Amino acid sequence: MKPYRLPLYLSLALALLTGLTGCSQPGTGISEAMPPAKARTAAAPRAGVMQVSFIDIGQGDAELIRTPQGKSILIDAGDVDKGDEVVAYLKSQGVRHLDYVVATHPHADHIGGMNAVLKSVPVRQFLDSGFAYGSKTQEKMLLTIRSKAIPFKVAQQDDHIAVEPNVDLLVYSPKKPYLKNTDSDPNNNSVSCKITYGKTAFLFTGDMEEDGRARMYSAQPDLKANVLKVAHHGSHNGTDDAFLQRVKPSIAVISCGKGNSYKHPHKQALDALKRAKAKVYRTDLQGTVVVTSNGQTVQVGGTPVAAPAPVSSDPVYGHAKSHIYHAASCSRLPSAKNRVSFRSAAEAEAAGYRAHSCMK
Numbered sequence: 001m002k003p004y005r006l007p008l009y010l011s012l013a014l015a016l017l018t019g020l021t022g023c024s025q026p027g028t029g030i031s032e033a034m035p036p037a038k039a040r041t042a043a044a045p046r047a048g049v050m051q052v053s054f055i056d057i058g059q060g061d062a063e064l065i066r067t068p069q070g071k072s073i074l075i076d077a078g079d080v081d082k083g084d085e086v087v088a089y090l091k092s093q094g095v096r097h098l099d100y101v102v103a104t105h106p107h108a109d110h111i112g113g114m115n116a117v118l119k120s121v122p123v124r125q126f127l128d129s130g131f132a133y134g135s136k137t138q139e140k141m142l143l144t145i146r147s148k149a150i151p152f153k154v155a156q157q158d159d160h161i162a163v164e165p166n167v168d169l170l171v172y173s174p175k176k177p178y179l180k181n182t183d184s185d186p187n188n189n190s191v192s193c194k195i196t197y198g199k200t201a202f203l204f205t206g207d208m209e210e211d212g213r214a215r216m217y218s219a220q221p222d223l224k225a226n227v228l229k230v231a232h233h234g235s236h237n238g239t240d241d242a243f244l245q246r247v248k249p250s251i252a253v254i255s256c257g258k259g260n261s262y263k264h265p266h267k268q269a270l271d272a273l274k275r276a277k278a279k280v281y282r283t284d285l286q287g288t289v290v291v292t293s294n295g296q297t298v299q300v301g302g303t304p305v306a307a308p309a310p311v312s313s314d315p316v317y318g319h320a321k322s323h324i325y326h327a328a329s330c331s332r333l334p335s336a337k338n339r340v341s342f343r344s345a346a347e348a349e350a351a352g353y354r355a356h357s358c359m360k
């Protein structure tokens with residue numbers, strides 16, 4: 001057991017919190033730091049598409065969310081020796097800054113890589129569980145946040161961030177006073193949040209276990225989500241039938257390392273996911289898992305899309321059956337019978353259509 005240095009965490013966290021500038025929006029509970037003028041946002045993966053990458057960083061968690069308008073959110077950053085891999089992934093995706101970084105809880109397999117990320121990529125808002133763990137890893141992370149003057153905020157139940165029109169981040173946990181004397185207090189006080197885009201939703205619950213879930217249920221949250229980041233790397237205590245009945249995910253992603261010593265994922269969690277009829281993807285078997293949403297439906301993609309998509313405000317023409325759309329100049333335009341007109345490529349993408357090679 002590492003020695004607890006609560007006063008140090010508290011003084012660091014307090015300094016970070018009081019250093020916050022910006023205006024608090026009524027009802028949001030979140031202070032929104034104004035982005036610098038002329039701030040450049042990373043190009044969206046594809047017009048009208050939100051892309052969520054469950055990055056393969058071995059045993060641990062790291063998820064990158066890229067919104068349709070090019071905002072970037074990182075939830076966790078893997079273990080200490082994986083920070084560089086997370087940074088490399090961000091760079092490969094054209095991410096030049098992070099609009100939000102969420103540290104679900106202070107275990108090293110979630111925040112160990114944070115230092116490398118914070119030192120390499122500018123961060124506009126850091127959201128922390130506020131749970132004082134007293135580890136060297138947490139202390140280092142807080143010192144970096146302070147030295148970089150990154151706006152810092154403790155996330156609490158009912159916080160709501162309007163990330164951009166049509167994309168919201170809702171916080172379901174933790175809540176003060178924090179849970180104590182559970183099997184793992186850091187795990188049970190994890191930040192649990194949902195990111196919605198249009199009609200689709202992704203739920204992230206860190207390493208939350210039974211006690212954390214019970215606390216979360218008491219607020220009657222709407223946990224329904226198309227995609228679930230399975231809690232605690234597929235541990236038996238991270239997933240059960242009651243939880244899955246609330247979430248009703250069609251896709252479940254387990255982030256764990258090949259041959260990990262915890263034997264994650266556990267059979268109980270996999271059986272519960274099977275009963276819930278969720279399609280399971282695993283980073284230990286499939287590598288980085290990328291899920292995209294067009295605001296209506298979600299889809300598991302193969303390779304992440306690194307290049308910015310054609311963003312055009314010219315009208316495009318889709319084929320009603322193949323759901324492929326073309327530029328007006330394309331020689332292979334759908335016949336009038338099957339032709340569906342869109343005002344822009346973005347509109348076609350939002351309707352679930354895919355670009356023909358003439359658009360590239």
Ligand SMILES: [Zn+2]
Nearest residue numbers: 060107109207
């Ligand atoms: Zn973990």
Ligand SMILES: [Zn+2]
Nearest residue numbers: 105107187207
């Ligand atoms: Zn943990």
